[in-house]
Amino acid sequence: MAGLASAFGSGAMTNSISEIADARVIFVVGSNTTEQHPMIAMHMLEAVDRGATLIVADPRKTQIAAFAHTHLRQRSGTDVALLNGIMNVIIGEGLVDINFVRRRTENFDEFEKVVKRCTPEVAEKITGVAASDIQRVARIYATEKRSMLFYSMGITQHVTGVDNVRSCANLVMLTAHIGQPMTGLNPLRGQNNVQGACDMGALPDVYSGYQKVADAGARKKFESAWRRKLPSAPGMTMIDMFDSAREGKLKAMYIVGENPVMSDPDTSHVVEAIRKLDFLVVQDIFMSETAELADVILPAVTFAEKDGTFTNTERRVQKVRRAVRPMYGAMPDWKIISELSKKMGYEMGYRAAHEIMEEAALLTPVYGGILHHRLDAFGLQWPCPDADHPGTSFMHRKKFAKGLGTFNPIEFTPPEETTDMAYPFILTTGRLYFRYHTATMCGRTATLEREEPECFVEINPKDAGRIGIRSGNSVKAVSRRGEIVVKAFVTDRTPEGIVFIPFHFREAAVNLITSPAVDPVAKIPEFKVCAINLVPVIPKPGERPKNHYNRKEDLKILNELYEEPEVPS
Amino acid sequence: MEKVSTICPYCGCGCGLYLHVENGLITGVSPSAHHPVNHGSLCVKGWNSHEFVQHPDRLKYPLVRKDGILQKSSWEDALDLIASRLSGTREKYGPDAIGILSSAKCTNEENFVMMKFARAVIGTNNIDHCARL
Numbered sequence: 226m227a228g229l230a231s232a233f234g235s236g237a238m239t240n241s242i243s244e245i246a247d248a249r250v251i252f253v254v255g256s257n258t259t260e261q262h263p264m265i266a267m268h269m270l271e272a273v274d275r276g277a278t279l280i281v282a283d284p285r286k287t288q289i290a291a292f293a294h295t296h297l298r299q300r301s302g303t304d305v306a307l308l309n310g311i312m313n314v315i316i317g318e319g320l321v322d323i324n325f326v327r328r329r330t331e332n333f334d335e336f337e338k339v340v341k342r343c344t345p346e347v348a349e350k351i352t353g354v355a356a357s358d359i360q361r362v363a364r365i366y367a368t369e370k371r372s373m374l375f376y377s378m379g380i381t382q383h384v385t386g387v388d389n390v391r392s393c394a395n396l397v398m399l400t401a402h403i404g405q406p407m408t409g410l411n412p413l414r415g416q417n418n419v420q421g422a423c424d425m426g427a428l429p430d431v432y433s434g435y436q437k438v439a440d441a442g443a444r445k446k447f448e449s450a451w452r453r454k455l456p457s458a459p460g461m462t463m464i465d466m467f468d469s470a471r472e473g474k475l476k477a478m479y480i481v482g483e484n485p486v487m488s489d490p491d492t493s494h495v496v497e498a499i500r501k502l503d504f505l506v507v508q509d510i511f512m513s514e515t516a517e518l519a520d521v522i523l524p525a526v527t528f529a530e531k532d533g534t535f536t537n538t539e540r541r542v543q544k545v546r547r548a549v550r551p552m553y554g555a556m557p558d559w560k561i562i563s564e565l566s567k568k569m570g571y572e573m574g575y576r577a578a579h580e581i582m583e584e585a586a587l588l589t590p591v592y593g594g595i596l597h598h599r600l601d602a603f604g605l606q607w608p609c610p611d612a613d614h615p616g617t618s619f620m621h622r623k624k625f626a627k628g629l630g631t632f633n634p635i636e637f638t639p640p641e642e643t644t645d646m647a648y649p650f651i652l653t654t655g656r657l658y659f660r661y662h663t664a665t666m667c668g669r670t671a672t673l674e675r676e677e678p679e680c681f682v683e684i685n686p687k688d689a690g691r692i693g694i695r696s697g698n699s700v701k702a703v704s705r706r707g708e709i710v711v712k713a714f715v716t717d718r719t720p721e722g723i724v725f726i727p728f729h730f731r732e733a734a735v736n737l738i739t740s741p742a743v744d745p746v747a748k749i750p751e752f753k754v755c756a757i758n759l760v761p762v763i764p765k766p767g768e769r770p771k772n773h774y775n776r777k778e779d780l781k782i783l784n785e786l787y788e789e790p791e792v793p794s
Numbered sequence: 795m796e797k798v799s800t801i802c803p804y805c806g807c808g809c810g811l812y813l814h815v816e817n818g819l820i821t822g823v824s825p826s827a828h829h830p831v832n833h834g835s836l837c838v839k840g841w842n843s844h845e846f847v848q849h850p851d852r853l854k855y856p857l858v859r860k861d862g863i864l865q866k867s868s869w870e871d872a873l874d875l876i877a878s879r880l881s882g883t884r885e886k887y888g889p890d891a892i893g894i895l896s897s898a899k900c901t902n903e904e905n906f907v908m909m910k911f912a913r914a915v916i917g918t919n920n921i922d923h924c925a926r927l
Contacts, residue, residue, distance in 0.1 A: 571914065
């Protein structure tokens with residue numbers, strides 16, 4: 226989101242899902258949309274049925290790529306070069322919306338200098354995408370009026386993640402595909418309420434509504450509302466926290482509904498950091514790899530047992546309603562935290578979720594009119610500044626949130642880790658249709674669990690032939706940090722030299738081997754590029770793949786502790 | 795049978811769905827026909843989004859580690875322990891020795907409360923969540 230914020234002044238999907246079906250060009254970069262956002266893909270395919278052109282840029286031949294009119298298979302980590310190549314064509318062929326660039330943006334000249342150097346031929350050398358394809362895509366995207374650009378983790382999970390996002394922002398500004406319906410720059414957010422967690426200020430540098438903690442005015446507002454002096458220096462990101470814990474500086478952590486042992490890069494370092502903590506609290510609905518290391522575990526409730534709101538990827542704030550009583554002895558997270566605050570001498574005094582939203586609305590300009598009683602139909606899309614505002618379906622209409630949109634000149638820089646003789650393959654990680662994140666939820670849904678019970682590595686037939694493996698063989702994936710054993714799945718979905726492993730599986734936690742390199746600004750780990758080697762494994766009879774995660778005896782003890790579930794009447 | 799209108803807990807699409815409730819138990823899911831995102835459809839995760847709610851593995855009571863082993867505890871004792879340990883850490887090492895991770899699975903209200911807890915109660919800006927993963 227840092228990338229978008231620096232270009233437009235606000236980080237969220239600029240347009241709406243319901244506009245997709247009427248678009249003429251749909252350009253998807255680094256998103257496995259049909260598998261990860263199936264209902265958004267449904268709108269995209271409807272647009273294709275109505276005659277829209279679908280362009281997908283992804284090294285893997287994902288399902289959405291199979292539907293595409295044009296599939297650009299750039300090398301992993303070369304997105305900036307690809308986008309610069311496209312913009313070079315747009316500038317060179319006079320397809321720039323000069324009027325828009327002059328009136329609404331700044332810093333175009335600096336940006337033009339950098340892009341001028343990246344001709345389609347230069348881009349072809351870096352990305353492996355033919356110059357003629359780059360030219361064709363540039364023309365299609367720029368000449369249609371209703372062109373929507375989408376991106377997801379394929380763009381952000383790189384050391385150049387912020388650069389990638391800024392390049393996308395440059396592209397939409399160059400062609401004026403923003404501030405109108407059926408256009409825009411649209412990040413597809415992975416988790417149900419990741420947009421809301423950002424909006425509500427669960428970030429080290431901002432309060433709710435992206436009001437900076439370093440800004441004295443914003444701080445004063447929150448200080449007077451909360452009657453406490455608040456710190457002015459931005460805090461640590463999750464990755465910094467684990468680094469700091471490893472150095473022994475961070476002493477205690479309180480983790481709610483997260484499983485960083487599984488989801489973070491370089492798992493063994495995270496475990497080492499957590500073991501160094503004096504005190505760890507984990508609050509979750511299930512036992513997780515992280516909770517096993519905790520000093521205190523608190524049982525929270527699921528979405529079906531509480532009231533509240535989620536904000537989806539198109540900024541739509543929608544009501545979540547309690548369907549059943551909290552199961553067993555669990556409590557909603559907001560209640561647990563208010564109880565704890567009381568014990569620590571600060572009375573929050575909330576009686577229901579809507580009271581919290583009333584306070585948030587008072588303190589958060591973009592959520593000013595978001596109140597529970599207004600959300601009954603299909604919610605409201607922020608910015609919604611007051612109680613009469615109907616919500617905003619597309620943003621940046623007359624001007625950008627920060628005034629003028631800023632062009633950022635971005636040079637291509639290669640990924641942190643490159644292949645060599647010892648580690649000849651590029652590993653890219655991702656997700657599967659039937660699975661969700663670290664599988665704490667879907668792993669306990671029998672219908673989903675049976676579909677993809679095992680971890681695998683996708684490998685191109687040519688590479689598989691070279692190292693002598695077939696589909697179904699066990700293979701050891703080794704990086705500079707660790708190794709895991711997975712089943713091989715030979716397919717031309719991945720191009721030569723690139724292999725893909727999904728990150729959902731505990732038995733083969735791919736984050737044992739991923740690179741800890743992060744984007745310097747946004748601190749997103751580079752999950753999409755790391756150098757590995759693949760070695761065929763010949764198992765001894767009766768041997769099962771080893772569990773690499775250093776698991777304690779806790780789980781066994783816990784299982785004994787559990788009684789039979791009482792079914793609430 | 796009662797149908798409760800709510801939002802799918804899986805991805806960022808935010809599809810509208812109904813949970814079917816019978817005798818205090820969730821028995822199924824059906825999509826919202828006119829919802830602007832899903833128009834009466836759901837993906838496989840959405841159709842099965844109720845299953846994990848009533849799974850017997852759900853954590854049922856607070857657990858506190860004593861002598862290296864996690865043991866059953868009451869809410870009162872667990873919260874007292876957390877309050878005293880966090881206050882102790884803050885006094886000894888300062889508020890910035892405490893880090894808080896909120897969750898993209900929690901509601902807006904809960905994230906707001908977590909942020910308030912970190913900033914107003916603990917006094918640190920060390921709060922983050924897993925948006926980057």
